[in-house]
Amino acid sequence: MNGAGEARPLAILCGGGGFPLEVARVARANGRTPFIVGIVGSSDPAIEAFPHVWVHMGQVGKMFGALEERAIAEIAIVGAMTRPEFADLRFDWGALKRAPELGQLFRGGDNRLLAGIAGIFEREGLRVVGAHEIAPQLLAPLGPIGARAASSEAEADARVGAALLSALSPFDAGQGVVVANARVIAIEAAEGTDAMLARVADLRSSRRLRFQGPAGVFVKAPKRDQDLRLDMPAVGPKTIEAASRAQLQGVALAAGRVLVADRREFSRAADEAGLFVLGVAP
Amino acid sequence: MNGAGEARPLAILCGGGGFPLEVARVARANGRTPFIVGIVGSSDPAIEAFPHVWVHMGQVGKMFGALEERAIAEIAIVGAMTRPEFADLRFDWGALKRAPELGQLFRGGDNRLLAGIAGIFEREGLRVVGAHEIAPQLLAPLGPIGARAASSEAEADARVGAALLSALSPFDAGQGVVVANARVIAIEAAEGTDAMLARVADLRSSRRLRFQGPAGVFVKAPKRDQDLRLDMPAVGPKTIEAASRAQLQGVALAAGRVLVADRREFSRAADEAGLFVLGVAP
Numbered sequence: 001m002n003g004a005g006e007a008r009p010l011a012i013l014c015g016g017g018g019f020p021l022e023v024a025r026v027a028r029a030n031g032r033t034p035f036i037v038g039i040v041g042s043s044d045p046a047i048e049a050f051p052h053v054w055v056h057m058g059q060v061g062k063m064f065g066a067l068e069e070r071a072i073a074e075i076a077i078v079g080a081m082t083r084p085e086f087a088d089l090r091f092d093w094g095a096l097k098r099a100p101e102l103g104q105l106f107r108g109g110d111n112r113l114l115a116g117i118a119g120i121f122e123r124e125g126l127r128v129v130g131a132h133e134i135a136p137q138l139l140a141p142l143g144p145i146g147a148r149a150a151s152s153e154a155e156a157d158a159r160v161g162a163a164l165l166s167a168l169s170p171f172d173a174g175q176g177v178v179v180a181n182a183r184v185i186a187i188e189a190a191e192g193t194d195a196m197l198a199r200v201a202d203l204r205s206s207r208r209l210r211f212q213g214p215a216g217v218f219v220k221a222p223k224r225d226q227d228l229r230l231d232m233p234a235v236g237p238k239t240i241e242a243a244s245r246a247q248l249q250g251v252a253l254a255a256g257r258v259l260v261a262d263r264r265e266f267s268r269a270a271d272e273a274g275l276f277v278l279g280v281a282p
Numbered sequence: 283m284n285g286a287g288e289a290r291p292l293a294i295l296c297g298g299g300g301f302p303l304e305v306a307r308v309a310r311a312n313g314r315t316p317f318i319v320g321i322v323g324s325s326d327p328a329i330e331a332f333p334h335v336w337v338h339m340g341q342v343g344k345m346f347g348a349l350e351e352r353a354i355a356e357i358a359i360v361g362a363m364t365r366p367e368f369a370d371l372r373f374d375w376g377a378l379k380r381a382p383e384l385g386q387l388f389r390g391g392d393n394r395l396l397a398g399i400a401g402i403f404e405r406e407g408l409r410v411v412g413a414h415e416i417a418p419q420l421l422a423p424l425g426p427i428g429a430r431a432a433s434s435e436a437e438a439d440a441r442v443g444a445a446l447l448s449a450l451s452p453f454d455a456g457q458g459v460v461v462a463n464a465r466v467i468a469i470e471a472a473e474g475t476d477a478m479l480a481r482v483a484d485l486r487s488s489r490r491l492r493f494q495g496p497a498g499v500f501v502k503a504p505k506r507d508q509d510l511r512l513d514m515p516a517v518g519p520k521t522i523e524a525a526s527r528a529q530l531q532g533v534a535l536a537a538g539r540v541l542v543a544d545r546r547e548f549s550r551a552a553d554e555a556g557l558f559v560l561g562v563a564p
Contacts (some may be wrong), residue, residue, distance in 0.1 A: 172470060174466075178471075189460075190465070
C-alpha cells in the first residue's frame, strides 16, 4: 500500500490504554501498514493518528466491511478488553449472519470468549496474529530487566508462583499470583491484576499481612494452553506502581510470553521503586 | 476424672469465635471432659464456663504445665487462629526449651506452621486430635443441607471449584473458590474467605461482574493433603451472610471434610437467603 509496495496491511482491533498504539507503531517500524479498528468507549482517541474506523461492540458487519474495502487479511487484537455483557452489545446484521451462536460465547472463561471471537474472524478468511508476532520487541526477555537483581529467596518464590499458575491453567482463571517467603498471598481471578495487587497492599498496610520491609514477588504468566494471539498478558509502568504499593520485592514475567508496555519507563520506574524485574523460563 | 471414671480428659486449644465452645459442648455430650486452653486476645471469654487456663501466645511452658497437672494426653486445636507474627509471641522458657527451631515455622504456608505446632505437642507425648474426631456430628454430610436444591448448572460449577481447589492443594494456599456460569470468579489465598466473598460482592455491586440475579457457587474444601486435625475448614451462619451479599446461588462443602458451626442457624439462614447448601463428594 505504501510506495515500496511491500508493507502488508494489518488491522489492529484496539482495546483500552496506550499499548495498542505502541504495538501499531512498532508494527509500522517493522514494515507493516496498520489500520486501526477502534471500539467506541474503549479505545484511545489517539488511534486517529493512524488510518482507522470506529465501531461499537457488536458491529461486526461494519468492521468486516471496512477490512474488506482495504483488502486486509490479518488482524491483531490488542489491549485490555472490558468483558462485555451480552445486553450491551450492538449487533448489526453482519454480526447475526456470521455468528448465530454468539450468545454461547458468554458462558465460560475469557479464553472461551476470545477463542469464539477469533473463530468469527477466521471463518471470514482473516488470519488472527498476535502482538508478539507483529511487535516481538515488546516481549519480556529471559533474565533481569532493570538494574536490580532478585535474591535467591525471591527467585524461589517466583518458581512457586510460576508452578501455581501452571497448575491453574486448565481452569481459565487468572494470570497472576503473589508469593512471599514461600507463602501464596494472592491469586488473581475475575478481579484482575490491579485489584489483586491492591488487595496485597491493603493486607500489608492493615498489618493483616506482616513482613519486615519489602516482601514477595508478583508472578505473571499466560495460561499453559492460552492462545497468545488472543490474550497475551501485558505489564507496564502501572504494574510497577501497583507492585510498589503492595510492598513487593519484585516482579517475575514468563519470558517470551508476556508483553512489556513502555519498556523504558517500566525499567526506570522499577529501578526507582527498588523492585527487581526478572524474565523467567515459562 | 468425673464420677463415672470414664470420661477421658481432653484439652481444647481455642482460637477465636464461638465454634470452639460448640465443639467442647459436643465433645462433652460424646462423653469427654474438656479442659480449655484459652489464648489471651483470641479466645471467647465464655470459655470460662469450662475448666480452663489462659495463656499468651508463646507461653508453651505454662500450657504444658497445666496439661501435665491434669494428666491430659489429648489435645484438639479448634477455631480461627490469627497467624501470629514472630515478634508478637511471648515465649517462655518452656517454649525455648521445647522448640529451638520455632523461628523456622514462620517461613511458608499455614500448613507448615500448624504442622510445626502439632510436632511440638507430639514430642511432648500428647496426641493431637481433630474436631471431626471428637465432634463428628458437626461435619457437613453428603447431599443437601437446608431446603433449597442446586440446579445442575450450579452443581457443575461446584465440581469445577472442587477440581480447582484440588489442583491448588500442593501450594498450601486457600480453601475457597467462587465459580459462576463455569467461570472462576475468585480464589482465596491470604485474605481469607470473608474477604474473598466481600470481593465478589464488590464486583457484583460495582457491576464489574454482571449477571442477571443470583449467580455462582462458593466451594469450600480442605487441601488434598491437609492434616484435618490441624486446620479443618469450617463454615457457619456468617458464611451464609457473606455468600448472600455476594449474590451467590449457593454453597458447596466437601462432605466429611468441612465443619458446620451452629448447624440449625446455618440452615435457617440459608433457607431465608434462598441459598442452597450442598455437601459434595470431596
